[in-house]
Amino acid sequence: MPKNKGKGGKNKKRGKNEADDDKRELVYKEFGQEYAQVVRMLGNGRCEAACVDGSKRLCHIRGTLHKKVWISAGDIILVGLRDYQDDKADVIHKFMPDEARSLKEHGELPKNIRLNEGVVGDLNEDDDIASDDYIEFKDGETVSI
Numbered sequence: 001m002p003k004n005k006g007k008g009g010k011n012k013k014r015g016k017n018e019a020d021d022d023k024r025e026l027v028y029k030e031f032g033q034e035y036a037q038v039v040r041m042l043g044n045g046r047c048e049a050a051c052v053d054g055s056k057r058l059c060h061i062r063g064t065l066h067k068k069v070w071i072s073a074g075d076i077i078l079v080g081l082r083d084y085q086d087d088k089a090d091v092i093h094k095f096m097p098d099e100a101r102s103l104k105e106h107g108e109l110p111k112n113i114r115l116n117e118g119v120v121g122d123l124n125e126d127d128d129i130a131s132d133d134y135i136e137f138k139d140g141e142t143v144s145i
Contacts, residue, residue: 026102027093029078034089035109038075047071049079049089052110057089069094076100076115 029035036049036057045061059079061071071077071094079089095103103109 024096024099026099027078027095028108032081032083033092034079034081035103036077036079036089037113038071038073038077040073041071047091049077049091051079051089052113055087057087059089059091061091065091065094074114076103076109076113 034051034053036051036059038059039048039050039056041047042058045066047059047061048056049059050056057079059077065071071091076095076099077091078093078095080092081089097115100109100115104111104113104115
């Protein structure tokens with residue numbers, strides 16, 4: 001039988017995610033780029049994002065980020081706009097929660113954008129009271145859904 005010459009298996013080859021420990025430099029948008037918040041994940045390396053300029057775009061997650069950075073609904077991302085397709089974009093960078101807060105403090109993100117929330121709806125502040133969560137019957141009984 002041959003000897004095992006390696007120093008570990010599949011998990012050793014994957015490596016450790018050491019990028020979270022160190023402090024990264026804050027990335028600002030340039031010409032042809034826009035800040036966006038992920039509305040929902042669509043699968044197959046795609047997501048739907050609400051951009052700061054007011055439009056929703058179908059975003060493609062680039063290969064450098066595809067399996068290395070996990071993107072979920074509510075995350076703040078930097079997208080590269082396409083000249084030939086206005087309704088599609090490419091995800092360039094994902095901001096960590098502390099980076100997103102500092103972007104909001106520097107005035108790069110609008111004041112009405114909500115950070116640290118998994119579900120993104122219409123980015124309005126007056127959605128605190130939801131009237132669709134209750135059903136009222138004829139006899140006056142109210143049931144929550």
